Amino acid sequence: MRQYYIAGNWKMNKNKAEAVELAKGLVAALKDGKNKYMIGVPYVYLDAVAQVVKGSNIQLGAQDVAATSNGAHTGEISTEMLKDIGCQTVILGHSERRHEIGESDELINKKVRKALADGLDVVLCIGELLSDREAGNAEDVCAFQLSADLSGVTAEQMAKVTIAYEPVWAIGTGKTATPADAQAIHKFCRDHIAKLYSKDVADKVIIQYGGSMKPENAQELLNQPDIDGGLIGGAALKVESFEKICKTY
Ligand code: PEP
Numbered sequence: 001m002r003q004y005y006i007a008g009n010w011k012m013n014k015n016k017a018e019a020v021e022l023a024k025g026l027v028a029a030l031k032d033g034k035n036k037y038m039i040g041v042p043y044v045y046l047d048a049v050a051q052v053v054k055g056s057n058i059q060l061g062a063q064d065v066a067a068t069s070n071g072a073h074t075g076e077i078s079t080e081m082l083k084d085i086g087c088q089t090v091i092l093g094h095s096e097r098r099h100e101i102g103e104s105d106e107l108i109n110k111k112v113r114k115a116l117a118d119g120l121d122v123v124l125c126i127g128e129l130l131s132d133r134e135a136g137n138a139e140d141v142c143a144f145q146l147s148a149d150l151s152g153v154t155a156e157q158m159a160k161v162t163i164a165y166e167p168v169w170a171i172g173t174g175k176t177a178t179p180a181d182a183q184a185i186h187k188f189c190r191d192h193i194a195k196l197y198s199k200d201v202a203d204k205v206i207i208q209y210g211g212s213m214k215p216e217n218a219q220e221l222l223n224q225p226d227i228d229g230g231l232i233g234g235a236a237l238k239v240e241s242f243e244k245i246c247k248t249y
Contacts, residue, residue: 004035004222005162005206005229006246007123008236009063009091012042020047022148023052025239030058033246035229036206038123039236040091043077050086061089061123064097066174067110079118089121093149099129105148112149116157123162123231124149125188128129130169138167138185143192155197162206164231165189170211172233179220179227182209184228215244222248 014022019041038059041049046062066076078111082090091142092115093108108124115122126145130137142165154160165185167177176187186207194202209221211229221227235241 002206002228003203004249005038005208006035006242007038007040007089007091007162007164007208007231008228008242009040009094009210009231009233010042010236011040011063011096011233013237014042014045016048020048020052022237022239023049023058026242027053027056028056029239029243030246031056033057035246035249037246038089040089040123046082046087047085054086055136059088059121060086061091061121062087063091063094063109063122063153065090065092065115067068067107067114069114079115079120082120083118087120089123090115091123091125091164093125093145095125095127095166095171099168105145108149109151112161113152116160117154121160123164123208125164125166125231126170127166127168127211133167133169136236139188142185142189146189146192147196150196155201157225158193158197158201158245162208162229163189163193164208164210166210166231171210174212176212176217176221177209179224181220183226190226213245215241215248218245218248 010243038061040061040063066078070078092111097103128141132141190202206228208229208231209227213230
């Protein structure tokens with residue numbers, strides 16, 4: 001039985017005081033929560049938020065990490081640095097990094113392998129553009145991203161990997177995939193992971209849905225057999241809305 005895993009992606013939002021206040025609110029709101037929780041915090045506020053979530057049931061996540069170790073890499077943040085301040089998880093392959101920054105699957109794969117090798121958990125985001133979906137290529141895009149981004153990742157390491165299926169056309173747009181459409185792709189992704197690894201790995205891997213998930217639609221999405229949680233953007237920026245999603249089940 002897979003546990004529900006609800007994660008918030010704060011993206012490039014909040015100032016320091018607001019980040020600390022939101023984290024404090026979530027620690028209080030979720031202290032009796034039954035599921036797995038994570039917040040993906042901007043780099044500069046990770047340390048301050050780490051002090052707030054320490055000892056709570058909320059994992060601390062970063063929104064990216066360098067593919068290399070400490071050294072001459074101006075502007076980069078390493079796995080070593082993230083772990084040093086108490087970060088357990090990193091979100092990788094988010095569509096905003098793929099399509100705004102131009103991250104390739106090759107780079108994302110390097111980051112995934114580096115993070116796992118250094119003991120961080122990974123939330124790997126995949127998902128198709130609207131043009132891919134309209135051309136009937138959504139499954140092919142997801143299969144390609146899974147194969148490329150997980151290349152070299154072992155079956156044992158998959159225990160530390162969560163997949164977030166996020167159709168790009170649904171992120172921050174208010175448009176949500178229908179529960180049936182989302183379920184179909186989640187099932188397809190799970191079957192693809194079974195081909196890459198084994199049925200056992202596929203049965204255990206958590207696959208979150210992301211894309212305008214909110215309290216109003218969380219239940220029907222989380223009711224689907226292959227949707228094991230959510231990666232939440234906009235609705236993760238307020239205690240009330242994130243708490244409601246976290247407590248759907
Ligand atoms: C996201 O950023 O991963 C996301 C799903 O955003 P939103 O919930 O705002 O669509």
